[in-house]
Amino acid sequence: MSPRLRVQNFSVTRDGIGAAEDQSLEQPMGSIDVGRLHAWAFATASFPGREDGGGTRGLDDRIVADFSRGIGAEIMGRNKFGPQRGPWTDHDWVGWWGEEPPFRTPVVVLTHHPRPELTLGETTFHFLDAPPAEALAVATELADGQDVRLGGGVRILLDFLAADLVDDLHLAVAPFEAGHGLRLWRSPKDLEGAFHHESVPSPSGVTHHFYWRD
């Protein structure tokens, strides 16, 4: 079986917004209500870093736990890696995630401003200036036979969808609207032409949308 490119657990609002435009160090996803956007995941027993033994163990928990299954590498945009824009002034910034980022695989960071690779715990970030198909080829090599996760943000998802490279796409649609921001779609049906599509309302209030192609 060929490795697949999978979007796992990507949260958007009911109007298709994944982040605000005004990303900053203080607000990694801009002025969108991140707590509300990701509340469904934070509440689960399997959320990374939870050590209190609590959390829900229903549908949302199964989906959060699925994040790393069969994944050998991630591709993310530079805006997911950090709030800086333009040329790096230094290499002090090492991402939002501290000493042990939750990826634990190679990560390809797409940027027009490459910098030396960076290893933190079990994660190594490779900075690459390349179009989607080339980035996927690099990540697939790094994934060593496993699947590649497309981590986002919204612009990266749109680029890879436009290039017809995405095999599986899971969105968690939160039960509120943002009104403006970085928009993935106007309606969950916008993607149906290219994919099988299942919509599953979770008791938590989010609706999970699973898109896949054969």
Next chain:
Amino acid sequence: MSPRLRVQNFSVTRDGIGAAEDQSLEQPMGSIDVGRLHAWAFATASFPGREDGGGTRGLDDRIVADFSRGIGAEIMGRNKFGPQRGPWTDHDWVGWWGEEPPFRTPVVVLTHHPRPELTLGETTFHFLDAPPAEALAVATELADGQDVRLGGGVRILLDFLAADLVDDLHLAVAPFEAGHGLRLWRSPKDLEGAFHHESVPSPSGVTHHFYWRD
């Protein structure tokens, strides 16, 4: 966090039947329609042994893929291991699963007729005559810090539920009735007193019931 005892992906009919009474070599679950009972799982990309690259990749697939996550041992009843009853006449029977059973952990087989342990591929079967709490202690030791899966059948689930030993219980309720057989409950609500409970209809037609305690 303490290891948990989890029932994963146990299928029953809408009237709570998990198997018929008349188990035999030809009919591992008796005269119940096994294909119909497990159709939701067979259809998924992650079903064990599927090698054609096909299958669905929506909700049911996430749940099938969750079967082994964090599991270090299984407990099953003798009737899941085979159709024989009473003392073993020989030890030629090695289970239904061929050279590489899908468990890939130690498995405790509860039986009043113990026999020598048996290793097939990555699975070792340990035959034990013990009440539920003692069986769980043995399996927990074998699981080496990971969770224990309670594999069934119905009688084993009822015994462990009666002993208040089950932490997580996932049932896939198939959209038909059997009328008679080995019955887990009359209604999904029968278990609600002891557990949190979520019910999630899948687009495939089964309804997933997640029960858990804190």
